[in-house]
Amino acid sequence: MRDLIKAIRVTLVLWGLVAVLYPIALLVVGQVAFPYQANGSLLKNAQGEVIGSALIGQPFSSDRYFNSRPSTTNYSSTNSQNDTAGILKTGVSGASNLAPSNPALLDRIKGKSDPQKAIAGAFPTLQQAGIQPTADLLYTSGSSLDPHISLEAARAQSDRVSKARGLQPNQLETLIGQNIEGRSLGIFGEPGVNVLKLNLALDALPS
Amino acid sequence: MVQGWIQIVLTLLIVILITPVLGGYIARVFLGERMWLDRIFMPLERMIYRLSGISKNEMTGWQYIRAVLISNLVMAVFVFVIFMFQGVLPLNPTGLGAPTWDTALHTAISFVTNTNQQHYAGETTFSYFSQVAALGFLFFTSAATGIAVAIAFIRGLTGRSLGNFYVDLTLAITRILLPISLIGAVVLIAAGVPETLSAPIVVPTLEDPTVQQTIALGPVAHFEIIKELGENGGGFFAINSAHPFENPNGLTNLIQIVAMLAMPTALIYTFGIFANNRQQAWLIYGMVFAIYLVFIGVAAIAEYQGNPMVNALLDSPQPNLEGKEVRLGWAQSALYGVTTTGTMCGAVNSMHDSFMPLSGAVMLANLFLQIVWGGQGTGTAYLFAYLILAVFVTGLMVGRTPEFLGRKIEKQEVVLTSLLILLVHPIFILIPGAIALAFADQFAGISNPGFHGLTQVMYEYASAAANNGSGFEGLADSQPAATGLWWNLSTCVSLLAGRYIPITALLLLADGISRKPVIPMTTGTLRTDTGLFTGVTAGVILIMGALTFFPVLALGAIAEALQLAGGI
Numbered sequence: 044m045r046d047l048i049k050a051i052r053v054t055l056v057l058w059g060l061v062a063v064l065y066p067i068a069l070l071v072v073g074q075v076a077f078p079y080q081a082n083g084s085l086l087k088n089a090q091g092e093v094i095g096s097a098l099i100g101q102p103f104s105s106d107r108y109f110n111s112r113p114s115t116t117n118y119s120s121t122n123s124q125n126d127t128a129g130i131l132k133t134g135v136s137g138a139s140n141l142a143p144s145n146p147a148l149l150d151r152i153k154g155k156s157d158p159q160k161a162i163a164g165a166f167p168t169l170q171q172a173g174i175q176p177t178a179d180l181l182y183t184s185g186s187s188l189d190p191h192i193s194l195e196a197a198r199a200q201s202d203r204v205s206k207a208r209g210l211q212p213n214q215l216e217t218l219i220g221q222n223i224e225g226r227s228l229g230i231f232g233e234p235g236v237n238v239l240k241l242n243l244a245l246d247a248l249p250s
Numbered sequence: 251m252v253q254g255w256i257q258i259v260l261t262l263l264i265v266i267l268i269t270p271v272l273g274g275y276i277a278r279v280f281l282g283e284r285m286w287l288d289r290i291f292m293p294l295e296r297m298i299y300r301l302s303g304i305s306k307n308e309m310t311g312w313q314y315i316r317a318v319l320i321s322n323l324v325m326a327v328f329v330f331v332i333f334m335f336q337g338v339l340p341l342n343p344t345g346l347g348a349p350t351w352d353t354a355l356h357t358a359i360s361f362v363t364n365t366n367q368q369h370y371a372g373e374t375t376f377s378y379f380s381q382v383a384a385l386g387f388l389f390f391t392s393a394a395t396g397i398a399v400a401i402a403f404i405r406g407l408t409g410r411s412l413g414n415f416y417v418d419l420t421l422a423i424t425r426i427l428l429p430i431s432l433i434g435a436v437v438l439i440a441a442g443v444p445e446t447l448s449a450p451i452v453v454p455t456l457e458d459p460t461v462q463q464t465i466a467l468g469p470v471a472h473f474e475i476i477k478e479l480g481e482n483g484g485g486f487f488a489i490n491s492a493h494p495f496e497n498p499n500g501l502t503n504l505i506q507i508v509a510m511l512a513m514p515t516a517l518i519y520t521f522g523i524f525a526n527n528r529q530q531a532w533l534i535y536g537m538v539f540a541i542y543l544v545f546i547g548v549a550a551i552a553e554y555q556g557n558p559m560v561n562a563l564l565d566s567p568q569p570n571l572e573g574k575e576v577r578l579g580w581a582q583s584a585l586y587g588v589t590t591t592g593t594m595c596g597a598v599n600s601m602h603d604s605f606m607p608l609s610g611a612v613m614l615a616n617l618f619l620q621i622v623w624g625g626q627g628t629g630t631a632y633l634f635a636y637l638i639l640a641v642f643v644t645g646l647m648v649g650r651t652p653e654f655l656g657r658k659i660e661k662q663e664v665v666l667t668s669l670l671i672l673l674v675h676p677i678f679i680l681i682p683g684a685i686a687l688a689f690a691d692q693f694a695g696i697s698n699p700g701f702h703g704l705t706q707v708m709y710e711y712a713s714a715a716a717n718n719g720s721g722f723e724g725l726a727d728s729q730p731a732a733t734g735l736w737w738n739l740s741t742c743v744s745l746l747a748g749r750y751i752p753i754t755a756l757l758l759l760a761d762g763i764s765r766k767p768v769i770p771m772t773t774g775t776l777r778t779d780t781g782l783f784t785g786v787t788a789g790v791i792l793i794m795g796a797l798t799f800f801p802v803l804a805l806g807a808i809a810e811a812l813q814l815a816g817g818i
Binding site: 051052066070072100123124130131142145176179181184187189224235246 | 260301303304328373374386389416423431436441442447452453456463465469471492498499500501563571575576579582598600601606722723810
């Protein structure tokens with residue numbers, strides 16, 4: 044019994060330290076010293092309305108935009124009139140979890156999967172558009188929110204976007220270059236093009 | 251490709267540089283040496299001791315075990331109650347109700363055992379209060395419990411009395427976990443990880459404003475750093491460190507990998523100081539490092555080469571990026587995967603279910619061996635248990651009395667170590683795995699057909715029994731799937747047995763050894779701090795692991811790899 048009371052007291056005291064004081068200290072530091080990062084690196088338009096996050100991708104599949112990677116949750120987005128799954132209430136993340144040997148993986152990539160499902164078959168779509176398929180455009184991401192595509196994937200889409208918008212390809216080359224996010228410290232991770240930022244810059248071009 | 255290898259090598263160099271610094275610091279903390287930090291921490295610790303009624307008296311083996319079990323039980327109940335009353339507690343901007351009782355039970359047990367197997371999605375199941383006050387609390391205490399047990403074990407092995415559990419628990423938090431987490435969390439926030447109580451934000455998407463996107467937020471940064479440092483691994487979001495808010499770039503990924511490796515690598519060095527034999531520590535370190543390097547190599551090459559079935563469609567082979575993020579790529583994903591399974595962290599930055607079969611095989615091997623660095627504290631203890639076993643085996647071979655650190659290894663030691671290493675772990679993986687597979691339709695919930703399905707089931711139990719927590723997440727193991735109840739309850743058995751039976755045995759082992767007389771070293775003594783003996787130990791580890799678990803690997807991952815290579 045004495046042991047039990049001691050265990051309860053230790054639990055409460057340590058709880059106060061690591062589950063109350065510690066998070067509060069970091070909330071204060073985050074909100075005061077790094078408000079942009081601490082609030083989710085949100086992007087705002089000229090009117091000050093939030094239009095997305097620099098760290099979270101958005102769905103893009105039309106010819107007028109650089110397309111994002113295929114996503115199992117359509118980037119935690121859905122039509123607001125028809126949110127039966129409650130995605131918009133909390134936001135979601137997820138992955139396909141398909142094994143390399145699962146025939147469903149190859150079927151999805153070839154476009155043979157159920158057309159009702161959110162992920163369009165990447166391989167035939169890319170071939171039709173004359174785009175050299177790269178791994179990032181064929182495979183779904185880990186989070187389903189991947190903000191990046193590879194440099195090769197962005198360059199391969201230049202022709203299509205420039206035709207759809209009537210722009211010069213070299214204009215797009217500059218935009219892609221401006222939206223490359225390189226390796227951390229020049230060493231760690233892989234470089235990628237931030238699709239949302241790139242497409243925002245695309246819309247901002249005088250046409 | 252070369253650039254990927256450079257990243258891996260540099261990361262490992264950073265870890266090697268940290269080892270003696272952190273390992274030396276941990277030794278000073280638990281040897282009670284004076285340091286300038288005393289002035290900051292002493293008043294805090296005195297206050298904790300006074301408020302919670304901790305006296306500093308030495309504990310025997312059984313007293314130490316009792317304290318571990320009772321405190322962990324209280325913490326688990328406390329957290330379970332928070333989950334069940336989540337609906338009426340504050341900081342619940344998305345209005346989440348209580349989870350099902352079996353999800354709450356499984357989560358409480360999974361987090362108190364430092365496993366953090368997650369049969370739920372963070373965004374849709376737990377409020378900010380549950381995440382911060384319940385899960386975040388167990389992040390610290392379960393990790394500190396592991397460190398305390400490791401220190402008590404090392405004390406016993408080196409002939410000291412075990413110490414006091416509550417003092418060790420407190421010191422592990424105030425001197426090690428909390429200060430490092432405070433600094434690490436600030437760096438993570440600066441690098442882009444959110445720390446806010448704001449509700450999720452809904453925005454219209456740029457391409458089609460009738461389609462809206464919800465951006466889930468939360469107090470992530472403070473949660474994230476202790477998640478890795480404490481080998482916990484439970485993600486704030488469903489998709490863990492693959493989520494751009496948990497792991498936004500290469501720098502945060504580096505911090506997470508180093509944080510995962512920091513404690514288990516350092517504790518080997520700490521042992522060297524306690525035993526006053528750093529050579530012994532570095533030899534064991536080198537042995538584990540060699541196994542670790544081979545595993546990284548296998549996984550990295552497999553991911554870089556990619557999926558032959560998909561590559562057949564393409565002009566040139568591409569890496570396997572299914573379930574991987576562009577900013578992390580094949581190299582950081584493979585390194586993270588091998589590290590998180592080796593250190594029993596269980597955080598993931600890419601989906602293990604979608605890794606190539608040979609990567610899956612090395613990750614599973616990590617869970618089976620439990621020493622390629624091993625869990626917070628317990629991994630280091632297992633390593634020395636293997637050494638004792640190797641001493642016994644070589645002693646039998648050369649006909650000398652087995653001795654370790656100047657003390658005789660006798661019947662009790664051999665019974666306890668073989669119970670630890672040879673029995674508990676396989677029993678609580680293979681038997682429930684066999685039951686789930688025998689009733690595959692009712693229980694297993696396999697999502698990937700063929701050989702991979704066997705690996706999915708065995709991985710889940712291996713992850714539970716090894717207190718790792720990662721998973722082949724295609725498995726239908728969460729509510730409301732029909733197989734959710736089975737998985738929640740059956741893994742609880744493996745979680746508890748995989749944690750508390752070994753801890754009990756380790757502490758009894760250490761208590762027994764600490765009471766033995768020291769035998770003076772003679773020319774006839776079998777030295778354990780030599781390259782030859784370390785090689786024998788590696789052999790013992792690999793043979794034991796291979797004999798027990800090879801059928802699972804052969805029928806699962808290896809068969810799948812052959813199938814893919816054959817293009818069937």
